[in-house]
Amino acid sequence: MGLAAQLGAAKAIDEVANGRSIRAASKLHQVERTYFRRRIEGIRTREERDEDRQKVPKVLEDHLAKWVVIQGQLGSGSRERLGKKWVTRFLQRHHEIKIFKGRAIDYRRLNGATEATCTVLFTRLAVPEIRKIYSRNRYNADEFGMMEGMGENFLVLGEAFKKFILLKDAFKRAWISVVACISANGRAFLPLIIFSGVNVQQQWFPDTEDQPYEDWYFTTSSNGWTNTDIGLKWLRKVFIPHTKPANPREWRLLIIDGHNSHTTEEFM
Structure with missing residues (x-):
């Protein structure tokens, strides 16, 4: 069209x-x-769907095309080729950009953080009953993961003030999830590790005397993600007993994502 x-x-x-x-x-x-x-x-139109396969985003191509048209109208334009040191000099001229090692993340996780979901979160945090809860009793639990065989040898460009860049993609490797929980005042729990498989295997762990993960929690699921059973067991065996306030009249707040394992009647 x-x-x-x-x-x-x-x-x-x-x-x-x-x-x-x-x-x-x-x-x-x-x-x-x-x-x-x-x-x-x-x-979406066919042209819009094809944008997903383009090496350079359409908006940048449009800017480049306009520059070419203008240079053609002016009868000028650059004949210089980009040299081997062009990227290095480009970074020296633009201190707001630097090189990072990328961290892989499954696209389904990243796509879930939309403006709408963030708006709902902050609207609920503004409820008076929620604001009365002490920071020591406010907890955020989240699930992040890593892919087997996926190293951190990606070099990418990004804004200089950041510490790392997330690389979004639909990877097909086995996934290992880590469920982490921390309070608003900085108190962290031991993590829960979820492997892809049926049972936890001894050969997955290094045979060393120093085992800092000895007290961690381990389990498995078919895809390496949490599910209803795992979420409920974590709530009952980890979160509830480890967050019990000294004053039983104090409320606790647990902030989690909208995964269906967190919205069952038993969990709620």
Whole structure:
């Protein structure tokens, strides 16, 4: 679909938002009705789907294309090739960027952190009953993971003030999850490690005298992620007994994600 049709569809969508019918809006802006309806329903065009496979994001390609057009109109343009030291000098000129080692993260985890979910979280934290809970009784438990055979040898560019960069991808390797919990005043629990498998195997652990993980919690699941049974056992055997306040009248707050294992009747 051409640019003119896309611009027409955008104007027609505004018309529908203001109360005009789809038929009238598509006719007014000369937009094919089937295409227009698909745009309203949020169905992406083939060009938009192809953007996911592009090496460079479309917005950057557009800026580059405009620069090429302008240089052509000016009759100039750069004939210089990028040298071996161009990246090094580029970083020296832009101190807001530096090189990091990337940390792999499954795309499903990263995609869950949307503006909508974050808004819901902070709205609930503002409830007066929640704000009365002491910081020592506020806990956040989360699950992060690592992929077997996936090292940290990715070098990427990112904002200089950050400590690491997350690399989002749909990896197909075996996954190992770590459930960590920490209080608002910095008190941390021993982690729960979830392997992919049926049973925890002795050969998964190094045979050394120094075993700092001896008191950690270990279990397995089919995909290396938490599930309803694991979540409930962690709640009963780890969280509840380790967070019991000295004053039984004090409330506790546990902040967790919306995974279905955390929303069962037994867990709640």
